[in-house]
Amino acid sequence: MSRARKASWLAGLAGLSAVGGLAGSTVAKSLTRRVTEDDLHRDEDFELLDADRSCVVTTADGVPLAVREVGPEDAPLTVVFAHGFCLRMGAFHFQRARLSEQWGTQVRMVFYDQRGHGRSGDAAPATYTVPQLGQDLEAVLAVMAPRGPVVLVGHSMGGMTVLSHARQFPKHYKTRIVGVALISTAAEGVSRSPLGEILRNPALEAVRFAVRYAPKTVHRTRGAARSVIGPILRAASYGDERVSPSVVAFSERMMHDTPIPTIVGFLHALEVHDETEALTTLAKVPALVVCGDRDLLTPSEYSAAMAAALPKSELVIVGGAGHLVQLEQPEIVDDALVRLVERATPSKLVALTRRLRERARHRG
Structure with a gap:
């Protein structure tokens, strides 16, 4: 490595702390009040998805995506979940736990880790884009749900994944994809939110340089992920101080385990993405738009704007909730997803199953 390149690389590593310092400057103060001794989920098994049927879907460019599924393979409906930035499929833990019981044999749920996240493979930094995520979703659908009706659920960057898929594969919508849920997301770049503090920091360019020219070294420095974006993500994740400490610890583990090349690559993608064209396609199907009213990363006005463009949508603004509203x-969120499936499913089998289960529960 040349002296000049080495100097730039060192500057990039130093920039990690600079980025983190600025990132947390406006919102990290709120972390101090988010402490509670009441932990309703102290004994929760957050690795529940690890016990489900697993497989690997390989994308067109050779990236292995880790996939889990629950429910009969011949279920009348498949619901596919796409998680957000710096998370993994476990971000839908509570949806998997409750909805698998509620929907029973009528619905198969499919979860997967986005490229560079969780147990999925790393990829070339140039592929860390929202359009590529839409293509990855198509690869998952081609293998896991080649036939039958599908409902897509995306949280944060996963919602952008759904939007990107709709723009690139519009013919699938209404014919096979019969409903979509967009949770804590935006149809275009989020540079106007507090996340923009990171995106506008010149030090981030130095970090990108380090990732490009010394990826192995930076990858090993996983702890620095907290310096890059950890403060703002932690502060923005939850809106209520009563949130379970175990849930907070679980989400922080997911963020901490995300490699720095993934973080840096997708930060740029979040800044420049524009999938507003997809709204025309999504207007054809029933939709659910959900957001917490204390979401600092994708404020509720983003959700309101999307819902206004989707005539078949239900808008749910969750009071007191932050960006990780589904946790x-x-x-x-679960109740809203049940309503979406009932609206999106032509037959009433799912609704009937729900009513029968609720009656049985009340009798018990």
């Missing part, structure tokens, strides 16, 4: 207020 913070899972019951509200």
Whole structure:
């Protein structure tokens, strides 16, 4: 490595701390009040998905995506979940736990880790884009749900994945994809949110340089992920101080385990993405748009704007919730997903199953 390149690389590593310092400057103060001794999920098994049927889907460019599924392979409906930035499929833990019981044999749920996240493979930094994520979703659908109706659920960057898929594969919608849920997301770049503090920091360019020219070294420095974006993600994740400490610890583990090349690559993708064209396609199907009213990363006005463009949508603004609304207020999100499936499914089998289970529960 040349002296000049080495100097730039060292500057990039130093920039990690600079980026993190600026990132947390406006919102990290709120972390101090988010402490509670009441932990309703102290004994929760957050690795529940690890016990489900597993397989690997290989993308067109050779990236292995880790996939889990629960429910009969011949279920009348498949619901596919795409997680957000710096997370993994476990971000839908509560949805998997409750909805698999509620939907029973009528629905198969499919979860997967996005490229560079969780147990999925790393990829070339140039492929860490929202359009590529839409193509990855198509690869998952081609293997896991080649036939039959599908509902897509995306949280944060996963919602952008769904939007990107709709723009690139519009013919699938209404014919096979019969409903979509967009949770804590935006149809275009989020540079106007507090996340923009990171995106506008000149030090981030130095970090990108380090990732490009010394990827192995940076990859091993996983702890520095907290310096890059950890403060703002932690502060923005939850809106209520009563959130379970075990849930907070679980989400922080997911963020901490995300490699720095993934973080840096997708930060740029979040800044420049524009999938507003997809809204025309999504207007054809029933939709659910959910957001917490304390979401600092994708504020509720983004969700309101999307819902206004989707005539078949239900808009749910969750009071007191932050960006990880599906972990913070899972019951509200789960109920909304049940309503979406009932609206999106031509037959009433799912709704009937729900009513029968609720009656049995009340009798018990």
